[in-house]
Amino acid sequence: MTEQTTKEAQTRDAIPRRSFTRRALAVVIGGVTGLVPALVGLASFLNPLRKSVQARQRPDGFDAEGFVKVTRLEALAGESPGRFQIIANRKDAWNTFPKEPIGAVYVQKVSDTELRVFNVECPHAGCSVDYKADKRGFLCPCHNSLFAQTGKRSETSPSPRDLDSLEYKIQDGDVWVKFEKFKAGVKEKHAT
Amino acid sequence: MKAIREWLDDRTGYRHLLYEALYENVPGGSRWRYVWGSTLVFTFAVQLITGMFLWMAYSPSSTNAWESVYYIQHEMLLGWMLRGIHHFTAQAMIVLLALHLMQVVIDGAYKAPREINFWLGLILLKIVLGLSLTGYLLPWDQKGYWATKVATNIAGITPVVGDQVQKLAVGGLDYGHHTLTRFFALHAGLLPALLVFFLVLHIYVFRRHGITAPDDEWQGQRDTTFWPDQVLKDGVACLAVLATVLFFVVWHGFNSGSGAELGAPADPAESYSAARPEWYFLFLFQFLKYFPGESEVIGAMVIPGAVVGFMFLMPFTGRWKLGHRFNVLFVFALLAGVGVLTCLAAKEDRANPEYVAAVKAADTNAERVKQLVELNGIGPEGAVHLLRRDAKTQGPKLFATHCGVCHRFDGHDGSGKVPTETATASDLGNFGTRDWIRAMITDPAGDKNFGATKHGSWNGEPLEDRFAGGAMAEWATENVKSGQMKKEEIDGVVEFLIGQAVAGGGRRDLDPPLFDAEATGKEFFASGSDNVTTSCYGCHEMKIDDELFKAGSDAIAAAPDLTGYASEKWLKEFIGNPGDKKFYGKRNAMPAFAGTLTDLELQMLVDWILHRWQEPQK
Numbered sequence: 001m002t003e004q005t006t007k008e009a010q011t012r013d014a015i016p017r018r019s020f021t022r023r024a025l026a027v028v029i030g031g032v033t034g035l036v037p038a039l040v041g042l043a044s045f046l047n048p049l050r051k052s053v054q055a056r057q058r059p060d061g062f063d064a065e066g067f068v069k070v071t072r073l074e075a076l077a078g079e080s081p082g083r084f085q086i087i088a089n090r091k092d093a094w095n096t097f098p099k100e101p102i103g104a105v106y107v108q109k110v111s112d113t114e115l116r117v118f119n120v121e122c123p124h125a126g127c128s129v130d131y132k133a134d135k136r137g138f139l140c141p142c143h144n145s146l147f148a149q150t151g152k153r154s155e156t157s158p159s160p161r162d163l164d165s166l167e168y169k170i171q172d173g174d175v176w177v178k179f180e181k182f183k184a185g186v187k188e189k190h191a192t
Numbered sequence: 193m194k195a196i197r198e199w200l201d202d203r204t205g206y207r208h209l210l211y212e213a214l215y216e217n218v219p220g221g222s223r224w225r226y227v228w229g230s231t232l233v234f235t236f237a238v239q240l241i242t243g244m245f246l247w248m249a250y251s252p253s254s255t256n257a258w259e260s261v262y263y264i265q266h267e268m269l270l271g272w273m274l275r276g277i278h279h280f281t282a283q284a285m286i287v288l289l290a291l292h293l294m295q296v297v298i299d300g301a302y303k304a305p306r307e308i309n310f311w312l313g314l315i316l317l318k319i320v321l322g323l324s325l326t327g328y329l330l331p332w333d334q335k336g337y338w339a340t341k342v343a344t345n346i347a348g349i350t351p352v353v354g355d356q357v358q359k360l361a362v363g364g365l366d367y368g369h370h371t372l373t374r375f376f377a378l379h380a381g382l383l384p385a386l387l388v389f390f391l392v393l394h395i396y397v398f399r400r401h402g403i404t405a406p407d408d409e410w411q412g413q414r415d416t417t418f419w420p421d422q423v424l425k426d427g428v429a430c431l432a433v434l435a436t437v438l439f440f441v442v443w444h445g446f447n448s449g450s451g452a453e454l455g456a457p458a459d460p461a462e463s464y465s466a467a468r469p470e471w472y473f474l475f476l477f478q479f480l481k482y483f484p485g486e487s488e489v490i491g492a493m494v495i496p497g498a499v500v501g502f503m504f505l506m507p508f509t510g511r512w513k514l515g516h517r518f519n520v521l522f523v524f525a526l527l528a529g530v531g532v533l534t535c536l537a538a539k540e541d542r543a544n545p546e547y548v549a550a551v552k553a554a555d556t557n558a559e560r561v562k563q564l565v566e567l568n569g570i571g572p573e574g575a576v577h578l579l580r581r582d583a584k585t586q587g588p589k590l591f592a593t594h595c596g597v598c599h600r601f602d603g604h605d606g607s608g609k610v611p612t613e614t615a616t617a618s619d620l621g622n623f624g625t626r627d628w629i630r631a632m633i634t635d636p637a638g639d640k641n642f643g644a645t646k647h648g649s650w651n652g653e654p655l656e657d658r659f660a661g662g663a664m665a666e667w668a669t670e671n672v673k674s675g676q677m678k679k680e681e682i683d684g685v686v687e688f689l690i691g692q693a694v695a696g697g698g699r700r701d702l703d704p705p706l707f708d709a710e711a712t713g714k715e716f717f718a719s720g721s722d723n724v725t726t727s728c729y730g731c732h733e734m735k736i737d738d739e740l741f742k743a744g745s746d747a748i749a750a751a752p753d754l755t756g757y758a759s760e761k762w763l764k765e766f767i768g769n770p771g772d773k774k775f776y777g778k779r780n781a782m783p784a785f786a787g788t789l790t791d792l793e794l795q796m797l798v799d800w801i802l803h804r805w806q807e808p809q810k
Contacts, residue, residue: 008211011417023420029427033434037238037277041245043270050269094256094263096569 059088059102067169067176070107074173076115080133081108081149083120086179105166105177106131106138108149117166117177118151124159126184138163160187214419218403221413222421225299226403228292230426231433233395235285236387238434239323242278243380250330252376254368255574257332258457262565262575265450276441276451282324284437286472289317290527297506297523300516301404307507309397312390314503319387326379328470332372334554337458338467340375341367346480346492367460456557457576465550468541475533478540499526549608560585563808581792587800590793594785595620598648600640601801616648616655617782623801624693624758625702629686634672637665650781658779663731663751671724678723680709681716685728688713689757692734696759701803728754733774752776763798 047053062068070084085101108116118138120128127142137154138147146154151163167178183190201207218226249268251260264271293313296302302310329340348358363370416422441451456462469477476496483491502522509515541547557579564578571577579585591599591606602621604610619640622628637643642659649655659665671677691705691713714736720727731751733740753774756762765772767789771780785794799805 005207008208008215011215012211019420022424026420026424026427029431030423033234033427033430034237036434036438037241037281040270040273040277041242044245044264044268044274045248047249047268047271053267056267094259094267094570095572097572 057091057093059090061087061089061099062179063176066178067167068179070105070175070177072173073109073112073170073175076107076109076175081106081116081118081131083131086177088179103179103181104128105179107168107175107177113170115168115170115175116149116151117168118163119166119179119181121164121181121184122159123161123164123182123184123189124157129163160185161189164189212399214417214423216399216402216418218416218418218422221416222425224425224429225295226422227426227429228288228295229398231429232285232288232292233391234426234430235281235288235433236391238281238437239278239285240384242274242281243384245274246278247380250376252330252369252372254332254372254458255572257330257372258454259570259575261331261333261454262562262570265452265454266562272445272449272451273441274451276444277437279452280437280440280444282327283470283472284433285320286324288433289320293317294523294527297520299404300510302507302519303510303516304507306397306401306404309394309401310507311504312394312397314500316387316390316394318500319383319390323379323383323387324470324472326375326383329375330372330379331454332458333453333455334458334462334464334557335453335455335467337367337460338464339469340371342467342477343469346488349489350493351489367458454558455554456561456579457574459576459579462579464554465546466554468537471534474537475530478533478537557585564806567806567808581796582805583796583799584805586793586796587805590789590797591800594789594797598782600644614647615644617644618642619644620801624699624763626686626690628758629689630682632664633677633682633685634668636668637661645781648781655781658781662779667725667731676723678721680712681721681724684709684711684713684716686713688717689754692754692756693758693762696756696762698760698798698802698804699758760798760802760804763801764794767794767798 068086068088070086071082076082083104083106086103086105087099088102090097090100090102104120106116106118106120110116122129122140122142122145124140124143124145127140129138129140129145129147131137132139135146136149138149138151139145140147140157140159143158145157145159147157147159147163148154151165153159153162164180164182166180169176180191183192246264249260249264249271251257261275264275266272268274296310296313325340325343329336344358344361347361348354350357359365361371361374363374444453445451468474476492479495480488480491506519506522510519560582561575561579564582565575568578588607591601592609595601596605596607596611598615598617600611600615600619600621603619631638631641635641637660642662642665645655645659646657672682687705687709690702691710693699694702694704717728717734718736720730728734733753733755735755752766766775768786769784770776770782771778771784776782789797
């Protein structure tokens with residue numbers, strides 16, 4: 001031990017034992033004063049985890065069953081699937097943006113009553129997949145996940161599941177889609 | 193455990209650092225009067241913590257700043273408290289700074305060898321004031337906006353560089369996005385960084401020289417170390433500061449439902465007579481009132497600059513015994529002066545009815561915008577548009593500007609002010625209601641109706657009896673005042689016209705007409721009765737059940753078409769062009785507002801007169 005540290009240790013030890021209560025009090029009071037503002041801040045920081053907040057952040061402007069009109073059936077001619085924007089009232093923290101694109105879907109006509117409808121987001125990491133006519137499938141530009149027209153992923157794809165198909169209905173020649181987003185990166189399809 | 197501590201100490205030397213931090217000698221024992229510096233460090237730490245969390249939700253732009261603060265305040269978990277703590281701790285800091293400064297000067301702690309530390313303290317004081325000034329703008333409410341406008345305009349009168357300084361602070365020619373981004377960068381970046389830098393120096397130099405213990409008083413008392421005695425006292429003081437701040441936050445929250453005030457969103461088009469700086473700058477605000485015209489620069493810069501300049505010189509003047517006494521006196525006089533000016537400012541404001549009214553109007557607007565956000569949400573163009581399109585907010589102002597010159601509204605000009613001039617047109621406070629229609633039938637020449645026009649003129653010609661003694665007035669004298677027209681007939685016409693207003697649309701404020709009475713009124717309106725000289729449609733035209741009742745050939749003079757009378761549509765058309773031949777034609781004596789008011793303004797004015805505005809559902 002150097003001379004200095006010895007001296008320091010002596011000063012420390014010179015503080016009377018009875019000061020234990022004072023030490024404890026000092027620690028407790030100091031802790032409380034520091035914690036109060038930190039905890040209040042932390043509460044507001046955790047705000048996005050509240051269910052009620054999440055509910056208010058969901059877009060609206062859908063029909064009672066949650067469907068939104070996307071296109072006319074006759075617009076779905078041709079071999080390739082068409083890409084359509086989903087227009088709804090977007091909620092962004094304090095703002096509401098009426099009638100804005102909130103996402104997009106691929107729609108392909110199989111027959112007059114049967115369609116294939118996919119959310120354009122790759123289930124791997126959420127990039128937007130492109131339809132490649134030469135591959136007759138969807139290719140993700142990020143990590144090269146490849147999906148068939150049916151949405152089925154190729155075996156070598158990094159994506160943990162097939163493209164997310166969406167519910168649809170056809171009414172008076174209009175195509176309606178129940179637009180949902182799903183958690184990326186997991187095998188199961190969980191709506192977020 | 194011990195081995196780990198040894199290892200750590202060997203690598204970092206933390207024990208020595210802790211020793212330096214905790215075992216500083218406190219000559220003469222721990223004292224309550226030494227706590228001020230520690231409470232200031234504590235409040236700064238609170239500001240750093242709460243500020244950092246506020247930063248995570250705040251958005252500095254003129255369409256988002258107010259909105260994000262609203263979100264923090266009303267939507268986020270304990271956001272009101274977070275904001276409240278930040279707001280009130282800022283004010284606590286100012287109070288503690290004053291106490292710390294007084295303590296230092298009284299104890300002579302600014303004298304050699306502590307001059308540099310005193311100067312560092314003065315620099316810290318200015319940084320804290322800078323933080324207050326920049327923080328005041330960030331919510332982008334009316335109060336912050338107008339107060340900052342005043343502050344930056346004052347900066348603009350700085351000799352030589354004022355113009356440039358102002359443009360740099362504002363971030364352009366006018367207040368907007370870049371004013372906020374700049375003030376925010378100053379408030380959350382540059383100024384706190386400078387404060388940390390100078391605070392480290394301040395504490396370092398303080399530790400170098402130690403606590404200033406006045407030797408006469410402290411003689412013979414045992415020395416102690418900073419830990420734990422002084423730390424405990426500091427901790428208790430910090431707890432007291434925190435408790436005070438929390439008290440204000442909760443108290444404010446209890447009174448107004450928010451931890452800190454948030455006024456209506458900033459609107460450059462909406463003058464704000466309640467603009468005042470935060471209370472601790474009020475003395476400067478008051479001081480400026482005494483410097484007329486061009487001499488403002490003396491009050492705003494020369495004198496405050498001289499005061500601060502003198503304070504920087506205090507370590508030198510304090511070398512002499514009398515000099516020290518003078519310094520103490522100077523600081524006390526300064527604080528007393530600040531106190532007196534602050535009280536004067538508050539007193540003048542309290543005695544000024546216009547200021548009191550402006551504060552009340554500001555509160556009303558703040559409350560109203562909250563209702564509107566709850567009812568409609570906030571669109572992409574920001575919350576200020578909610579108030580700009582709100583009939584309840586804009587109606588009174590539009591009425592006062594455009595109608596209140598001649599008309600009255602329940603005796604005032606629409607905005608609540610009672611003009612000194614005599615009214616020259618009717619009082620529209622109950623326009624289109626049953627009372628209004630009844631008065632128009634029974635006493636059209638009354639002071640609240642056409643009677644007021646006696647005092648008016650049109651195109652330079654006095655109106656005299658054009659309306660006050662016009663056909664309607666004559667008809668009423670002959671048929672109603674004489675008692676010829678029966679009570680059922682009057683009631684009937686009232687209900688019939690109410691039916692017109694209700695059917696015409698836009699009158700949610702009226703109960704629907706009574707069925708039987710309405711039928712009586714309809715009959716009377718078209719055909720009159722044996723006991724009256726002529727029916728209503730003798731002068732007034734009306735379309736009833738798609739059948740046009742042309743004004744009779746014996747029409748005395750043009751009178752307004754009463755189809756859909758006092759409905760939203762009727763009133764809009766009437767205000768738009770009262771001289772149209774379906775209204776007053778050539779007899780008209782009211783300006784046409786179709787070109788003067790925008791469609792939105794006309795709509796809001798009509799909506800307001802007809803009590804059509806959004807109210808929260810109960």
